[in-house]
Amino acid sequence: MRSTPAEDATTRSRIRGAAITLFARDGFVATSVRSIAEEAGVSAGLVIHHFGSKEKLRAECDAWIVAELMKNKGGVDEGNLSASMQVMLSDLDQYRPTLDYLGRMLLDGSEAGDRLLDDLVKLTETMLEEGVANGVMQSTSDPYMRAVLVTLHGVMPIVLQRQFARMLGEPGLTSTMIRRMTLPSLELYTHGLYRDATMLDAAREALKGNE
């Protein structure tokens, strides 16, 4: 619970940092208290002494990461998801552990991760609404679903970063990858994939029958 600023050399914070690294890399269940202790250069007993249990340590890691993410989200006026994500993706050296851990949270059933994603969807929904109101974005038949899809597409490079990096021959999430995906992503979000509405109209007709 220590929250003194600039406490980065504390043993407690070093343990937390080690835990974040290993939870992010191997997942919660696959990470042992012993391995965290080793990574932090302390004994296993001390880890438990400081945090009570592995589960409580995880909760504190979750909270720490959420705080870290909020710090950056605050910096963006509009609460624009892609912008706050972009800030972190453009400074990978600093934010990699945070982003890696975020990916784990979204998959591992963390309560904090769920609430975080809900927030991201809300931010995205607002951004899309404003875009439509300003006339810069297309309207949609289902604003909430579109916000969910855009958000999940946004976190995909983090959640599936192992596959993403592997397919591009990179060792992990790199700035090269981020740069390379920028144009194709924007192309998709600008011109779409299909040149006309044949598929869309067909789907509209098909769904009309089912309702």
Added chain:
Amino acid sequence: MRSTPAEDATTRSRIRGAAITLFARDGFVATSVRSIAEEAGVSAGLVIHHFGSKEKLRAECDAWIVAELMKNKGGVDEGNLSASMQVMLSDLDQYRPTLDYLGRMLLDGSEAGDRLLDDLVKLTETMLEEGVANGVMQSTSDPYMRAVLVTLHGVMPIVLQRQFARMLGEPGLTSTMIRRMTLPSLELYTHGLYRDATMLDAAREALKGNE
């Protein structure tokens, strides 16, 4: 290794089925041999007797799922990913275990999962190339990256199914969700998100400077 057709009542296949269910639901490390045995209604010793080790059991589950997925991919002439996925997504009752397990494979570092995803990307790339050649799809500055993005967006509902379902108030991947996401997805793939190329042009300019 038994491959006799209609062997569904075999103890061995029942154990494999139980393993697939639990690996998909809880992940490989979080699933114990004992819990698989219980799910299959046999003893823990028998599981090892049949498969040698937990790891070998996993390998056989992987192979089984890959075969199951290939079976359906073969049914589609063009090797269209969204079509073969759609086949399975439209018959969730039958393919849920397979799809759930696929999601795990893509995340858990399974070799078989990696090769499978590579195949899906290749199929998608071919489909996109043909679409461009036929004039029904937009061209792109980076065909491979676009294929990767479209593929990863395609498997996203499976990989992030827990979040996806939770945000739509569903207990898991349901046909209701699939139906509801159809139109917004096609809208995005038809009209995109942005109404003009302002963002895209800006990115093009910005990247020109960095090269």
Added chain:
DNA sequence: GTCTATATAATGATAGAC
């Protein structure tokens, strides 16, 4: 605060009876 030693439970895997 930090360690070592230990308690207790669960894990993957083996041995041998039937």
Added chain:
DNA sequence: GTCTATCATTATATAGAC
């Protein structure tokens, strides 16, 4: 083929010395 009993290892967590 299937079970029970068991081994060896590892896990989280505790106790107590320093």
